[in-house]
Amino acid sequence: MPQYSPANNKFQYCTDKEICTIEKKAVELRESVVEMLVEAGSGHIAGALGTADIFAVLYHKILNIDPKDPHHENRDRFILSNGHICPVWYAVLAQVGFFHKNKLKTLRKLDSGLQGHPRKNSVPGIENSSGSLGQGLSQAIGLALGAKLSELSYRVYCMLGDGEMQEGQVWEALMYAGNKRLNNLTCIIDRNNIQISGYTENVMPLESLREKLEAFNWHVLEVDGHNVEELVNSFNMAKAVFERPTAIVAHTIPGKGADFMEYKFEWHGKVPSAKEAKKALNALRSLEGRIKCYDDE
Amino acid sequence: MQLKPALAVNTNLLLNDRMHGLNPSLKSTKKAFGESLLALGKEDENVVVLCADLNSSTKTDDFAKNFPDRFFQVGIAEQNMAGIAAGLAACGKKVFITSFAAFSPMRNLDQIRVSICFSDLPVIMVGAYAGLSPSADGATAQELEDIAIMRTLPNTVVLSPVDYEQTKKATEASVTLSKPVYMRLCREDTPEITTASTPFDVKKAQTLIEGDDLTIVCTGPICHEAIIATKKLTENGIKPEVINVHTIKPFDKTLLLQSATKTRLVITVEEHQQSGGLGGAVAEILSEEMPTKVLRIGTRDTFGESGTYAQLKNKYGVDSEAIYSLAVNNINKK
Numbered sequence: 001m002p003q004y005s006p007a008n009n010k011f012q013y014c015t016d017k018e019i020c021t022i023e024k025k026a027v028e029l030r031e032s033v034v035e036m037l038v039e040a041g042s043g044h045i046a047g048a049l050g051t052a053d054i055f056a057v058l059y060h061k062i063l064n065i066d067p068k069d070p071h072h073e074n075r076d077r078f079i080l081s082n083g084h085i086c087p088v089w090y091a092v093l094a095q096v097g098f099f100h101k102n103k104l105k106t107l108r109k110l111d112s113g114l115q116g117h118p119r120k121n122s123v124p125g126i127e128n129s130s131g132s133l134g135q136g137l138s139q140a141i142g143l144a145l146g147a148k149l150s151e152l153s154y155r156v157y158c159m160l161g162d163g164e165m166q167e168g169q170v171w172e173a174l175m176y177a178g179n180k181r182l183n184n185l186t187c188i189i190d191r192n193n194i195q196i197s198g199y200t201e202n203v204m205p206l207e208s209l210r211e212k213l214e215a216f217n218w219h220v221l222e223v224d225g226h227n228v229e230e231l232v233n234s235f236n237m238a239k240a241v242f243e244r245p246t247a248i249v250a251h252t253i254p255g256k257g258a259d260f261m262e263y264k265f266e267w268h269g270k271v272p273s274a275k276e277a278k279k280a281l282n283a284l285r286s287l288e289g290r291i292k293c294y295d296d297e
Numbered sequence: 298m299q300l301k302p303a304l305a306v307n308t309n310l311l312l313n314d315r316m317h318g319l320n321p322s323l324k325s326t327k328k329a330f331g332e333s334l335l336a337l338g339k340e341d342e343n344v345v346v347l348c349a350d351l352n353s354s355t356k357t358d359d360f361a362k363n364f365p366d367r368f369f370q371v372g373i374a375e376q377n378m379a380g381i382a383a384g385l386a387a388c389g390k391k392v393f394i395t396s397f398a399a400f401s402p403m404r405n406l407d408q409i410r411v412s413i414c415f416s417d418l419p420v421i422m423v424g425a426y427a428g429l430s431p432s433a434d435g436a437t438a439q440e441l442e443d444i445a446i447m448r449t450l451p452n453t454v455v456l457s458p459v460d461y462e463q464t465k466k467a468t469e470a471s472v473t474l475s476k477p478v479y480m481r482l483c484r485e486d487t488p489e490i491t492t493a494s495t496p497f498d499v500k501k502a503q504t505l506i507e508g509d510d511l512t513i514v515c516t517g518p519i520c521h522e523a524i525i526a527t528k529k530l531t532e533n534g535i536k537p538e539v540i541n542v543h544t545i546k547p548f549d550k551t552l553l554l555q556s557a558t559k560t561r562l563v564i565t566v567e568e569h570q571q572s573g574g575l576g577g578a579v580a581e582i583l584s585e586e587m588p589t590k591v592l593r594i595g596t597r598d599t600f601g602e603s604g605t606y607a608q609l610k611n612k613y614g615v616d617s618e619a620i621y622s623l624a625v626n627n628i629n630k631k
Contacts, residue, residue, distance in 0.1 A: 134376075
């Protein structure tokens with residue numbers, strides 16, 4: 001059983017071996033995402049592949065959660081704001097045991113809990129509804145305020161896509177959380193530079209993002225969103241920041257792991273053909289030797 | 298001397314004796330909301346209130362003063378307010394969000410739909426200044442589409458209390474429903490129709506006045522205009538039945554069908570667009586279950602404008618005169 005309060009606030013650093021394990025879990029997540037989307041016939045692949053390392057770090061190392069007790073009042077909350085990348089969320093929830101992996105092939109099918117965009121409680125572990133962009137951070141603020149009101153020690157994590165930061169509500173929420181000094185709230189911004197119609201800086205530029213977030217009174221960390229150790233360290237750093245919420249700007253490569261998709265906005269909302277999927281899965285499976293592993297003893 | 302025929306007021310409801318007078322006692326529904334909120338705050342420490350800069354208009358000040366830790370001022374940011382409310386409700390709080398109806402639920406409708414209603418979270422959305430009541434402020438502050446929109450959202454309860462006392466009871470009931478709830482309130486002080494002793498059940502509409510000749514179905518403080526019209530109609534030998542629909546969703550079909558079976562003519566009265574609101578709900582039910590002629594009093598596909606409340610109600614055809622004429626002109630065309 002995971003420890004609840006006050007374990008939530010303890011720092012969680014990784015051994016080299018753990019880092020290697022998490023990297024492997026992330027590769028498995030990417031494989032699941034490719035298989036799920038091919039089976040579903042539609043969905044959004046680029047962001048789901050790009051954030052697999054972040055999801056692996058959160059669910060295998062950072063979040064204080066128990067798949068056997070998904071409604072524990074002091075569990076850490078993860079909120080997904082850019083709902084369209086939910087295949088990777090479903091994949092990681094199955095990976096850590098919130099539900100059976102067989103369910104993953106029901107993505108986007110009738111009567112499935114795995115909706116095309118998340119619906120709160122449709123399967124255990126799904127904490128919020130999203131799909132209309134820009135709403136998650138406000139929901140996360142409510143959960144963070146709830147923790148303070150009920151004197152609970154859980155922390156709230158919210159993932160935002162960079163493109164959705166063009167929504168005005170995001171800035172209402174950033175203003176509120178910064179001003180209220182919600183130090184139990186950590187926001188992860190998936191800075192992959194793409195959105196459905198192009199590169200963010202061509203559609204509606206977000207830069208300079210760090211300065212904007214800092215001006216809203218957030219503590220800002222910028223990390224390589226594919227570097228497990230950097231991610232783990234930044235989540236720990238966020239716990240140490242006392243006066244402000246933390247925004248982790250995770251620089252990621254959209255489509256990461258399937259080289260022909262990487263960096264290409266055209267893959268935002270596309271599904272690979274059977275042939276392309278095979279190519280992607282081969283590329284992912286060939287990574288095995290490239291992940292730096294440490295032998296047992 | 299010939300006595301004027303008396304109104305058949307429903308004595309079971311213990312209504313205000315002066316409700317059909319021309320100068321009834323007036324009291325604010327917003328004030329009722331503020332008072333109930335304070336009482337609920339004292340009873341239950343899970344009650345929290347969010348406000349978007351309009352705390353004095355929506356009467357949440359007393360709650361804020363007494364429970365500063367449970368009062369959240371979000372600034373002029375209704376979308377963020379709806380999202381924060383969803384998060385608070387998801388951790389077991391009983392959440393009220395308050396603003397003008399024109400701004401919440403209208404400006405933040407998508408946030409209400411996705412973050413609150415789709416997740417079936419118990420957030421009570423209070424839209425004050427509904428209808429034509431923010432009269433001098435003009436069309437942008439007057440909210441005439443909220444009933445139509447909110448009653449089509451799945452999972453959602455829609456309340457539209459008739460007066461001060463009923464607003465208190467509706468506010469108390471709202472926290473027991475464990476559902477998303479929308480409650481619309483008026484800006485002005487409005488006639489007292491019910492009393493503290495009048496029963497209130499979300500599932501049951503109320504027959505205020507009994508009659509056989511036509512049914513007037515009304516919602517919100519504008520019910521008083523229907524009562525005044527009914528008095529005049531009764532004096533002229535036409536006896537309407539007046540039904541107060543304080544809960545538009547779920548709708549009390551039984552009472553409506555009973556009355557319409559008897560009278561065979563229905564007039565709906567609301568401070569709202571003619572389409573989609575109370576009139577829409579009544580027409581939907583009757584056309585499916587017992588086709589009956591339904592005439593709808595409401596604004597006719599138009600925005601409002603500045604003026605006094607009485608002037609606007611008269612110009613836009615939602616006052617007792619309009620109800621009276623409509624009834625007289627149609628009573629023989631059943």
